[in-house]
Amino acid sequence: MAELNKQEIKPAKIRLKEIAEKATQDAWEAKKRGEKIGWCASNFPQEIPTTLGIHVVYPENHGAAIGAKGGGQRMCEHAEGLGYSSDICSYARINFAYADLKECPELNIPQPDFLLCCNNICNCLIKWYENLAFQLDIPLILIDIPRLDAFECDQDRIKYIRAQFDDCIRRLEEITGKKWDEERFKEVMAISQRSSKAWLKAVDYMKYVPSPFSGFDIFNNMAVACVARGTLEGAEAFEQLAREYEENVKNGTSTFKVKEEYRVLFEGIACWAHLSYTFKTLKNFGINVTSTIYGPAFSFLYQNLDELMAAYSYVPNCNIFEREVELRVKDAIKNKVDGAIIHMNRSCKKWSGNLYELERQLREQAGIPTVMFDGDQSDPRAFSEAQYLTRVQGLVEIMAANKRQKEEQNRE
Amino acid sequence: MGMDIGSTASKCVIMKNGREIAAQSVVPLGTGTSGPERSLEGVLKESGLSQEDIALTAATGYGRNSIPQAKLSFSELSCHAKGACWLFPAVRTVIDIGGQDVKALTILNGRLDQFVMNDKCAAGTGRFLEVMAHVLDKELSEMPELDARSKNRVDISSTCTVFAESEVISQLAQGVDICDLVAGIHRSVARRAASLVKRLGIIEPLFLTGGVAQNSGVVRALEKELGLTVRTDPRAQLAGAIGAALLAWEQIREEE
Amino acid sequence: MNKMEKILDELRFISTHPKQQLEQYLAAGKKVVGCLPYYCPEELVAAAGMVPFGLWGAEIQVSEAKRYFPSFICSILQTTLELGIKGEFDRLTAVMIPILCDSLKGMEANWRYGVKKVPVINVAHAQNRKMQAGLEFTVSQYRKIKKQLEKLAETPITDRAIAVAIKTYNEQRGVMRRFLAAAGKHPELISFADRNAVVKSSYFMDAASHTAKVRELADLLEQAPESKHQGPKVVISGITADYSGLIKIFDDCQIAVVDDQLTQGSLRFRFDVPLTADPIVGLAEQIGQIEGCPVLFDPGKQRGQMLIDLVKQSEAQGVIFVQTKFCDPEEFDYVPLKSMLDKEGIPSLLLEGDKQTTNYEQARTAVETFCEILG
Helix, strand or coil: CHHHHHHHHCCHHHHHHHHHHHHHHHHHHHHHCCCCCEEECCCCCCHHHHHHCCCEECHHHHHHHHHHCCCHHHHHHHHHHCCCCCCCCHHHHHHHHHHHHCCCCCCCCCCCCEEEEECCCCCHHHHHHHHHHHHHCCCEEEECCCCCCCCCCCHHHHHHHHHHHHHHHHHHHHHHCCCCCHHHHHHHHHHHHHHHHHHHHHHHHHHCCCCCCCCCHHHHHHHHHHHCCCCHHHHHHHHHHHHHHHHHHHHCCCCCCCCCCEEEEEECCCCHHHHHHHHHHHHHCCEEEEECCHHHHCCCCCCCHHHHHHHCCCCCCCCCHHHHHHHHHHHHHHCCCCEEEEEEECCCHHHHCCHHHHHHHHHHHHCCCEEEEEECCCCHHHCCHHHHHHHHHHHHHHHHHHHHHHHHHHHC | CEEEECCCCEEEEEEECCCEEEEEEEECCCCCCCHHHHHHHHHHHHHCCCHHHCCCCEEECCCHHHCCCCCEECCHHHHHHHHHHHHCCCCCEEEEECCCCEEEEEEECCEEEEEEECCCCCCCCHHHHHHHHHHHCCCHHHHHHHHHCCCCCCCCCCCCHHHHHHHHHHHHHCCCCHHHHHHHHHHHHHHHHHHHHHHHCCCCCEEEECHHHHCHHHHHHHHHHHCCCEECCCCHHHHHHHHHHHHHHHHHHHHC | CHHHHHHHHHHHHHHHCHHHHHHHHHHCCCCEEEECCCCCCHHHHHHCCCEEEECCCCCCCCCHHHHCCCCCCCHHHHHHHHHHHCCCCCCCCEEEEECCCHHHHHHHHHHHHHCCCCCEEEECCCCCCCCHHHHHHHHHHHHHHHHHHHHHHCCCCCHHHHHHHHHHHHHHHHHHHHHHHHHHHCCCCCCHHHHHHHHHHCCCCCHHHHHHHHHHHHHHHHHCCCCCCCCCEEEEEECCCCCHHHHHHHHHCCCEEEEEEECCCHHHHHCCCCCCCCHHHHHHHHHHHCCCCCCCCCCCCHHHHHHHHHHHHHCCCEEEEEEECCCHHHHHHHHHHHHHHHHCCCCEEEEEECCCCCCCHHHHHHHHHHHHHHC
């Protein structure tokens, strides 16, 4: 009981940071013990390694962290020196550099003995992991989740995903010597559900006006939703996060430290390499992010195996376009946004390919003004402070005018 | 005679017996202008020779196929490799930063072995430096000296020339020292060149050719980026023309 | 040789005037189904009595498509969408759009919103194509497509009809393999422009008609006296080399393309569809057999060893990679492939192609230099 209370004293965001760091630490320790560890794609069914008790680390998260800590350019340049085009995903470039250098000052992750790839978010991952398998001469397991062509995931896809899920388990048992346990699997699924629901609940607090937290906090807190959502600590930390936000709502406080003048939907991956600038610019205008895709993105809700398979096809960038639009529009309306800021991410062709139409649909269906800016997730060179500021300022002017007009209408 | 007709400059040299430069001429106008003709006239005038006295003329560079006097044409890569070897016989890796091109070459046994060229855009080329100098309202020739006075280099992070321009303007508006900006601009160019040459794998000694080689600020920045000595020569801008002349010379020797 | 020139002329014309071909089919009352890169079950279209028509972009400038695609999506898709938005494909019965790369994954929605008139048939292949479950998935998708085609053609598609179509297409594959092999031995008779035209025309003609013409070409070539061509021998690798500016440079430099590893090239014809009791299973199995293509899952990087083997078998002196600008799969593949070639001491050159590029001067310099190096 005393232990629990000690944990409670730490704010949830600190707990979450520690849990994310611990996930990497655990992998290091497993490696030192002689266990095989893997590199894993961000939206791979974590239920598999978690149930088997296998430790994995996530190169995409690693790339985000390196970008945020200022190492993005150096690592990208190293990859470009190896012959990689600057056109490809900056997470991949950073990871190729890391696989070559074996270490970097920003953050180190243990080298992999096997690779777990899932292309639900993009096919770029397939090429990335193919190269790693070749370069490092280690086994690669791919769970192929074909982009949906309808709102719902069909039985053919579910069957295919399920077969690959089972095949992955067999191969991992061979590679690591660990054994699958159905009871443990049930436990992991239950914890993952608890965790997903808690994450969704916490993120949902953004709907309050004013929001009890700064939207950019999501970018920090979500690491656990990616790397440790199958853990009890993760579930508990998210539940604590939700409780903290509940408190804030009651007290009328927020982690967003200035008056919330405007509420926006932020579309896209964060510009990790320019997190501070992109946030501060918004804050200076009193803009809080109160809608992002990252709630549903990392909540995998299922009640049986079929639904688990389907859940991994409902991730952003795997849905049919109309479902992607619906996710944004519903959230924008529920969370009462005044406008949207859209990140055209040079690194991500999948996310950018329909972004212009998404913007149009968002404007029309949610009835909000939008602006788009050029940036990149972890390569600092593809962003212009002047462009971002100008465009945000433009959006503010429109939102201000809309606000004034509404106030006038209310008075009449 | 060797003629290197580039996008922004026309360079000619006359070589005697494949061993010495009898005359040279550089005109800062490239293909499609009066540059090539003026450069040709200039080099003939300086040597006191006439076109008939020239045994064979070879051309290289962007405008190599539009020179009536040149019976031969070679790619500028082969010519820069040849010219760099003549200027610096021990050379193994050459970087050429031209008006709109950046190239890296490796030399093996005095010949071009492998090469790689810049992709897509103007960043990291002579053009980039021109644009930046213009933004700063300085002459290109002033850049090295400004760089030398820099105390706190300000890095320009954008890879896009247009974004970089806006970054520099932003910095100027905030009162940043011009010398520090120039140092940052030079570093940008050096980083692009370094990135390109690393794709080939550097074998020392390294030699820099092309118009930008005259900018000691870029040379120093490149040395810092690569962590090795970057050699150059005041005649480095002529490397292509020298190479072309030498290749013409070799052709004559073969025929004899 | 007159006969050869005549056939080549016809195929050159068809490959550069696809619109006229399309008009002909439509005028004859045929229904035409557009097929986007990289692999579509064309046999199913043919079995329905419709004509499959390749849509691999065009050398035009893009303006309308910019409302849908950002600049860093490949020009094959941008220009195809451009033509679609402008109404060029309005009389197609449908288009088939695979999801084999991230840009293609975005093409479908952009087409539906931008082109509207022409319905989309989604083509989902299993990337785990050698796994039984993967095969079954591809089969399930092809069955779904078959139903959609039946509806559009207003006629049922029998297994027999599919089997007949497969036989026709396999015949085309066999004849094209003969032609490509013979063309590789006779660069003095078949320029790269012609080689590309013969391949490209296959996308705009029904298989039987195309096969008839190419068979004649192959027969003539196989009888031609040994070539005395002097130019450097090269293998070209990539998704497509259909960039007229680059093709002209190769021919200007007297390059002999002795073999290729092009998706829009030899790979299209290299692997026959196996004859199976259920013909749709055969179609799906073929996808599992194709190697050397950047968009099909290749965990062992077999594309590299295959390329080395092609170079050795054809006694080529080097490899030219023709990479489509902004093509992620090719950009990823390039690094390990280059290192494999370097280890074998095989010189290589990387060139970029773009459907919107008109000036390839930098590429010309690079190709000339490469030829100088190959000596």
